[in-house]
Amino acid sequence: MGFAQTIWNGLKSFANKNLFMKKLKILFVILCSGFLANAENPPKREDKLATFFMGRVKYSSNDGRDCGGVGEDLMKLVSRASTIKIQEERQVKLAEALLFEAPFVFMNGHNDFVLTEAELQNLRKYLGHGGFVFGSGCCTNPEFPKAWRREFSRIFAGESVKALSYDHLIYRSFYKIDRVKCLDKPRDIQLEGLFYQGNLVAVMCEDGLCCSFSANNTCNDGKGISPNDGQKLALNIAVFALTH
């Protein structure tokens, strides 16, 4: 009995040891796979060496999700045209302090909006300190551009949103753009901007620019700007913001 018991205990112990090793191996494989997965796809939020930051603005009642992929697409455009390391877009509220860590913010929408006093105050400081706002109406909806002009003209006393003629540097900051034809109307596409102390600090396009460079203009088919022109314009705006 004693001998049999000893044999039995030994076998049980061996079995337990095997189980333990097995568990250890599984854990090792999980850890390794996780590590490899991380190595292949490092989380973009940790990429602090990136030089191009972009904030996607949540403003007024807008949650910053109109045309969802537009921010990512703009950053891809920038990275394609240069050696800049990009970071994924961050959602920032106009009234938050986080706004002051994103030197370039993008805001778009379909609808009318009114900026709160806190948002206006923050924007005034943000633009005065060197921040840049790129605005775009979605799908040539006139409500957003109209509101943008009105609200942005409230930021600085004596400064209102103006059309940017084609001799402005922004049309030559990367691509040389002589003119961009509107797809559905007999006119040229016109960027509009707000100046502060002679510096262009905010730019907006009313003709569904974000739809053309991001969604291949599928949501705005036959209207506004062609995807090719849209990509050029968007890149010029980003490079202008980076260099002026």
Next chain:
Amino acid sequence: MRSIIFDFPLVLPIGLALTFVLLGWSIWNFRKRGLSKWRIALLATLRGATLLFLVFLASRPVGVEKQREQKESKNILLLVDKSQSMSLEENEQTRYQRVIDFTRKHLLPGLEEAKFKVQPFLFAEDAGPSDGSKLVAAKADGKRSNLGRAIARALESSPNALAVIALTDGAANEKSENMRALSALLDSRVRFIGIGFGSDTGVKMLSLQQVEAPPIAAPNTRFEITAHLETMNVDDLPAFDLVLLRDGNFLQKKTVAASSGSRFWLENFRVEEKSEGAHNYEIQLLPPNIPGLASAGTTGSAAVRIASERELRVLYVQGALTWDYKFIAMALHGDPTIKLTGLTRTSSKSVFRQNVENAGELLDGFPKTIEGIAPFRVIVLSNLRPTNLSPEQQELLGKFSGELGGGVLMIGGPETFDSSWRDSRLEQLLPVVFSEGGGVQGLDRPFQLELTDEALQHPLFQISDSGSQRQTWNKVPKFHQYGRVDSAKPGAQVWALHQTDDGPKGRRILMASQHYGSGLSAILTVQNFWLWRLAKDSEPQEFDRFWRQLFRYLAESSRQDVAIHVADQELRPDADVRLVLEKEPSPKDVTASKAKFIARVEDAQKKILAEQSVELPTGRPVDFSFHAGKAGLYTVSILNELKQPVATRSIEIRDVNIELQNSARNMENLRQWASLSDGLALRVEDCRDGAELFAQLKPKLEQARQTPRVRVPIGVNGWTFAFLLGSLSLEWGLRKRFGMA
């Protein structure tokens, strides 16, 4: 009568013994060879005579004239110092009054008793004969002390004098005629006897020694006017005021806090001018009311030309577009004097140029030739890797900074300050040693720039007009990342450190600079430095001011095309001012090896005192001098062929009271004069009465009456040489004839 003595008398018996041994050995040798007796005698005589004469010379025979009393004169030349340092009051009596008392009570009675005849002289910068009434009536107000000239003048008038007795504090500040005086003392065998007056520590003193200012400053940029102050022998110095005048009008006042003990220190006035022009800044010291406090100087001035650089171009080279460039460009936006040119690599094969001067500029990327890089004064390297700059381009950067005097700034974070730069040519010129491992990455926590004390004092970091600079810099927002470097190089100036991260040699350096050849190099290891300007609570104008000042600082060394150096000399009224002009290798003009300039000297009233054309080969110093007739501010300008100033330097000639600069008694000076003439140096307090004094003086005066024995070496002449040569030649000729040679 002359007698002969031997300096080495022991040589005589030893030499004679050796001579006889050698002669004996020679005779034995000659006999062994079978020479006849008369031949042996002839050879031995010649050889013996030669050896005996050599032994005689080796014992150093000297002919000495017998002592005899020669000087019949009983003249004593008495030199009394009447320079201004003798007017200093100690123990309620000036040094000069003490001299007169001492002469009257102790010195003269003793000398007269011993029948010496005293010839008094008064001296300061010059010397002249005097008498008792003049001595008493004289004022100690001489501008300088020239003891050498006084000795020489006195000996000229009485070369047979027994001794020169000088009553002085020994603080001689003119030494141009010391050699002449020493020769006169030795030639006439006159003893110098110095009696020192005054305290060994000097009097209470507070002086403004010098005023310093940059020769050129840009409008709207802060610069400093610095007063060099010195206090000596004042135990407790109360607070006192310094006043700054600009072109004769009050500008600022500063109260210097109370202090204790002797010290030398600097006090700064911060000045900023809005428009171009030239101004004279004068600092006046208003000494506190302390009894007996003297000042060697209470005013000083400096001239500053306020001028915008005609061309301060900055080349900003980036491995990729960065936000730093945008924000720095914004900082320079309101300053038309600094032009920023951007050169950015946008892909592996394309570059992006901004603000170039012409279509061809920088078309092929970073310059490859000195001509390509020369138009710029500062090069900024941002987010670059060694692969972005070839070794030749790095070498070019070294020449740009080291030889052309350009500034190089490397800015970026971990990707820029990377171990791949180690041992590169670029690393050689930068002020830090790159880290091998780069430290532990990914653990960055928000940190704040911590400026060193030197930085907080430096005009470069003066970015706010109100409040303390430390408080202003503490308001700069926190950053997240930085590049890690190991240490500063010897001679580098560290400006900012990380608050907590330690490297192998102390806290991690975030900003540093160093001189490299004739230029400057600097590093800023903070990633995303632009966060400062964008931050919600920041003041953008402080960021802007920092960058403008940084670029001007980096370009500073190459701002003047011609360097004007003042040669080592004493700057004083009525003297020639010697300058050295040197044309710097100019970033704008690298091909011209020499050029013609006009050197112009103006006084404070802008009156032209001298104008002369000079040819200045690049890098070769050329001497230039002008006469400064009186105290004041002189401006030396170097004009180009279009008569535009390319360099200016103001030189202040101060009528400094040199007499009060070193007011302590200088016994060492008196001892040196005494030892060279076999004389004596005494402190006046060691001469308690006339008898004691005369007991010390008498032996020296008696010695002076004896002329020394005259020593004339014997045998050192041509006859001796001829005798030795003749006897040796004859001996050799005979040996040859006898078949022995």
